[in-house]
Amino acid sequence: MAPERIVLRYSNDTADKPIIYKLVKDYDLIVNILKASINPHKEGTLVLELIGERYAEGIDYLRSQGISVHPLAQEVVRNNDKCTHCGACIVHCPTKALYVERPSMEVKFNEDECVVCLSCLKVCPVKAMEVRL
């Protein structure tokens, strides 16, 4: 069985709970932490590799603690209701997945060209670009 790669997101009130210890001790899982970070809003992100017989139970435990659990595979989608077609993302998209159609000046998104670099998420002023996990 190959280890599962998962992303955990938790709020600041979960930050002091010994969740990794519990996964190892109570559910006999082997945990490999690939990435851990806390943003200035004190929300944490953990990227883990997890393997063991009681994997499903471990995931249920995490969810019961108010932690969101998602597989690492992700895609970028555009929230079309939010996009204002301003164009601020265009020059930051390396693959032209986001482009301006002329002369309408409508900003289009071609998902097939997207390489999930996340540049657009950083520059979009209205947070119209979202990661779907």
Place this chain on the structure above:
Amino acid sequence: MSIERTYAEINSRIKAGKAVVLTAEEVIERVREKGLSQTAREVDVVTTGTFGPMCSSGAFLNFGHSNPRIRISKVWLNNVPAYAGIAAADAYIGATELPEGDPCNTDYPGEFRYGGGHVIEDLVARKTVHLKATSYGTDCYPRREIETDITLDEINEAILFNPRNGYQNYNCAINLSGRTIHTYMGTLKPQMGNAHYSTSGQLSPLLKDPYFRTIGIGTRIFLGGGIGYVAWNGTQHFPGRLKDENGNDLNGAGGTLAVLGDLKQMKTGWLVGASFRGYGSTLTVGLGIPIPILNEEILALAAKTDDELYAPIVDYSDNYPNSKPGNLGVVSYAELKSGKIRINDKEIPTAPLSSYYKAREIAGTLKQWIEKGEFLLGEPSQLLPGPQAGLSGKTLSSK
């Protein structure tokens, strides 16, 4: 004989459902086909539009009185401070105000996820907004604290009052330095990696009435999806003229508008909170102005095209932040909209921050309102100062 029209004549044609209205884009085509004089005879109104981040926006709110009463000294809406030094239950929520405890740029470049502009967007969307207020207590206003939830419909008044909107023209921003910079003009890549601009060019209201011959106090406008008014000139209203390297007169430069309107009749999607990484948060505002074609000369200006309108190119790594003069020339909106410009023989990709797509929608909506007779022109009780007033900016010096 050249045509002359009055506001009253145009309004009676609107009421009769006979007014001929074209958007600032459509009128360009019409003039190309039929010439200026013929078009001036046919067209009553030209509609303009712009949709972009506009700092110097905000809303006056009156919350109503609690029981017992409180003379609010400090107030927070969704944890964003609003200015309460006006009266017991009045406050002003400014677009660029940040929530208490926002990390700002401590982890540069900061995200600025939420701010006063987002509070205004949430109010318009009829979302519940958390209110917290404190006071010191008086005999007539004994209460010292209140914490509750409000919605736009539950408070007395909400007046969007934007002291400076609708910039006549704006810089084309580039970065001459060797590092990426994060500005209110977006993220600018090093060594002129990109160029950002922020007006709707040939659809932009004040570029189409550059001498303020029709726009003044009382002009009725499209504001935030509803109806608003021009209240005064905007702050930093310096309606000079843009000139090229050789001193040739090009177009309007720095006129601005103070606008207001009832927030309760404005619509989701036309007032949008915006976050600029590394800079801060603000409000994106949809604004549209009808230009009455009182004579042929007004039409000639309203029919200017993207290749007759120019923006100055400004470096945001050194010249702008340090107020250093620098002449990088001008570039036409036609070039900017093409997606690339050339500066010093380098090809630079361009992108707008203001949405031309939405600007067109605003001009189109305003046109429909007028055609249907739902929107009459407001005749200004006083026009705004134009270029001949010679207004220019003052420097805040350290003493």
